[in-house]
Amino acid sequence: MKILVVGSGGREHALCRALARDPRVGSLVCAPGNAGTAELAEPRPLDVADPDAVADLAEAVGADLTVIGPEMPLVTGAADEIRARGLAVFGPSAAAARLEGSKAFAKEVMRAAGVPTAASRDHTEIEPALADLDVFGPPYVVKYDGLAAGKGVTVTEDRDAAVAAVRASLRGPDDRVVLEEYLDGPEVSLFAVVTESGAVLPMLPAQDHKRVGDGDTGPNTGGMGAYTPLPWASHGLPAKIVTTVIRPTVAEMARRGTPFTGLLYAGLALTTRGPRVVEFNVRFGDPEVQAILALLTTPLTDVLSGRRAPVWRSGAAISVVVAAHGYPAAPRLGDPIRGLAAAGALAGVDILHAGTRREPDGRVVSAGGRVLSVTAIGSNLESARGSAYEAVSRISLPGAHYRTDIGDPSRMRHAADVRRTDVASGEDPAGHRKKE
Structure with missing residues (x-):
């Protein structure tokens, strides 16, 4: 082929x-x-x-x-x-891709399909939107309705920042902003291939890290790193998400006459009330897919066509993003990247390029905000994490920055503590049925 x-x-x-x-x-x-x-x-x-x-x-x-x-x-x-x-x-x-192209449309579909998600309201005018801020926050969650390269979301305790985000989202006559309730709990990404026959093939769940700084600080980015699988999550999580989120959404899209085929991504928060959808994407997410595909043993064309369900190698994978100076606000371009061969020589490591270009003289230079995704596999997450950060240490890019806590065990312990419900059964650890 x-x-x-x-x-x-x-x-x-x-x-x-x-x-x-x-x-x-x-x-x-x-x-x-x-x-x-x-x-x-x-x-x-x-x-x-x-x-x-x-x-x-x-x-x-x-x-x-x-x-x-x-x-x-x-x-x-x-x-x-x-x-x-x-x-x-x-x-x-394009009609089905509106699930990502319009957050307001995605909310409408979720409500019709009975998919659990955050309460929300959308606005096209500034004053009604500002009046609604205090209905949902703090923390305030403000989302630009259209495409924003993964950076159109503001989550903040600062009302002034939320007001600024509303105003920035409503600059044009066709703009729309979505206000949401804040969802507590760790976030999870699940990708599923949806075939023309309606079959759903889920992939490994992963966790992305959107904020630019360690400890989830600073502004949102397109993603600063990810790892899979999730040792702190229930083994029944993918099946539950397919049943409660993916299949109802696919059925609702078919009912509307706009059947969905391709890759449906559900970004979820594992709240104390169970999984809730944060957003849909209609393509593989970056940087989660870098880690997920590193563990895939099934030929990818077989998975994309629906001929075979994905099979995974044992172990774990992690991807750490090396970002350009000034990212995400104003990334600096054209800086030389050195050490790629030395980093890629490590066992189990792939240096995946994002914002790069090769100059006529053969040098590789930065050409975007997220420059590299340093991806590593290992027998467990600790091993994969060690290899990834060793590879990062061998790379030289002036002014570059990266998070040091991707796949950090202490963050996983926190995630396990926050995830109070067993997502497979709807029960807490003591076996008591949770009430919605």
Whole structure:
């Protein structure tokens, strides 16, 4: 098979890495790609926001399958255009991609499907939105309704910051803001492949770390690291999420005449009342997918097509993001990256590129806010974590920063303490049924 992977980040490098190991795959194209994907796949220039350009490229390269990585081409209809030309694509239609493209729409679908989520209200005008802030907070949760590259969410105890977030979300005539109740408890990411027949194939649950600083401090980012599996979570968690979240959502989308196929991501908080959906995405999440695919033993094309359920190797995986100076506010670009070969020489380590490019003189330099995803596997999380941070220590990028607490055992103990309900049974540890 010839596969076209659309995108240029760490997610796309992880997809290319997994596809390169797939015996069904003969060649890869990654557009536009980065310095890392270019070692595995033919790079091609591409405006990913232009659906016609994406479909044109799929035709031009003779792709047997196009795998769309980022949300923008999905929301703008690239999958629709590819299918209209009789070509195979992994990704939902633009109508189904509204689950990520509009947080207000996702809430509407969840309410109709009976999916547990935070109470919310959405607004198009500033004054009613500001009046509603105190209904939900503090902590205040303010979300820009549309796409914001994972950074359109403000969670704060500071009312002035919440007011500023509301105003920033409602700058244009078509803007909308969503206000939500705050959900307590650790967050979990679950990806599920949804086939055209409606089959749901869940993947390993993972935990992402969105805040830029250790201890979940500072502003939200696109994600600073992730690990899988989750030793503190119930073994029944994926099945429960499929039953209470994924299947009802898929059924509701079909009822609306916009069936969902592709990858549905549920970001959840494990609250004292049970799992609650924080958000939906309609593509693999970055950096969770880097860790998850590192443990996949099933050929990825078999999973994406629904031919086989995913099978996982034992052990654990972790991904640590190395970010550029100034990220997330104003990342500095063009800094040289050194030590990549030394870091990648460690056993069980993959250096997955995100915001990088190769200069004509052969140097690899930073070209985005999140520059690298240093991913490692090990017999357990402690082993994987040690390898990942050893690899990070071998990399030199002026002004770079990264979190030092990804997969920290003390954070897991805290997560286990917060997760008071057994998510598989709805009972607390003493066996008492919880009340909603």
